[in-house]
Amino acid sequence: MELTFFGHSTLMLKTGSTRILVDPFITDNPAAEGVVAMTDLDPDFILVTHAHGDHFGDTVDIALATGAQVVANFEITSYLTRAAGYDNVLSMNSGGSVLFSFGTLTMTYARHSSSFEDGSYGGNPNGFVLQAEGRTVYIAGDTAPFNEMSWLGEEFNLDLAVLPIGDRYTMGIKGSVRALKMLKPKIVVPVHYNSFPELKTDVDEWVTAVKGTDCRPQVMDPGETITF
Ligand code: NI
Ligand code: MN
Numbered sequence: 001m002e003l004t005f006f007g008h009s010t011l012m013l014k015t016g017s018t019r020i021l022v023d024p025f026i027t028d029n030p031a032a033e034g035v036v037a038m039t040d041l042d043p044d045f046i047l048v049t050h051a052h053g054d055h056f057g058d059t060v061d062i063a064l065a066t067g068a069q070v071v072a073n074f075e076i077t078s079y080l081t082r083a084a085g086y087d088n089v090l091s092m093n094s095g096g097s098v099l100f101s102f103g104t105l106t107m108t109y110a111r112h113s114s115s116f117e118d119g120s121y122g123g124n125p126n127g128f129v130l131q132a133e134g135r136t137v138y139i140a141g142d143t144a145p146f147n148e149m150s151w152l153g154e155e156f157n158l159d160l161a162v163l164p165i166g167d168r169y170t171m172g173i174k175g176s177v178r179a180l181k182m183l184k185p186k187i188v189v190p191v192h193y194n195s196f197p198e199l200k201t202d203v204d205e206w207v208t209a210v211k212g213t214d215c216r217p218q219v220m221d222p223g224e225t226i227t228f
Helices: 059-066 074-084 149-155 173-183 203-210
Strands: 002-005 011-015 018-022 045-047 069-073 089-092 097-099 104-109 126-132 135-139 160-164 187-191 225-227
Touching (some): 011 135, 045 059, 059 074, 069 074, 074 089, 149 173, 173 203, 187 203
Parallel strands (some): 018 045, 069 089, 135 160
Antiparallel strands (some): 002 011, 002 225, 011 018, 097 104, 104 126
């Protein structure tokens, strides 16, 4: 499986010939500037963890341009249909799994909030577990550590976890180490840091902190792709 990081929390997963775009925030994302243009992206699916502008982002424009199926909670998929007339959507909620042609997606709980920029209700925030090609990836979304991460660690043999580390709005360095002790992934990729001044984080300090766990830290530059 391939994972490309576009800065902030925007990711593209490629499994087989399927392209899965996660939290497509390109417009006004300082970390994506000069790295990717919206027209470069041709996803088959778009996963949205929650309704905040730095995650829902360009979902409407990319969905309309590509026809990708948008997977998100019911409140977000309803908003897309109501506000943009877009109905190639699939709604899920925390704890639910759906078998797709490319693999299985499980929607997870996230400890955060979720509302659209116009103030309308975005439902509960979420994360996703993707199982495909014999690999399992956890994308936490914006969240604090939460105790049930230990269930995810028991239930899924996680090859890779994508965790926010920027503090203030999500877990920071200490919180991510707490989360990793429960999740026990082989590899961890940090996101949601250094993209905005208030998310300024010493990533070397984070790498050092993670080295105290059994997990391998994998820092990615915007535009970088890894295969795992
Ligand atoms: Ni958020
Ligand atoms: Mn965010």
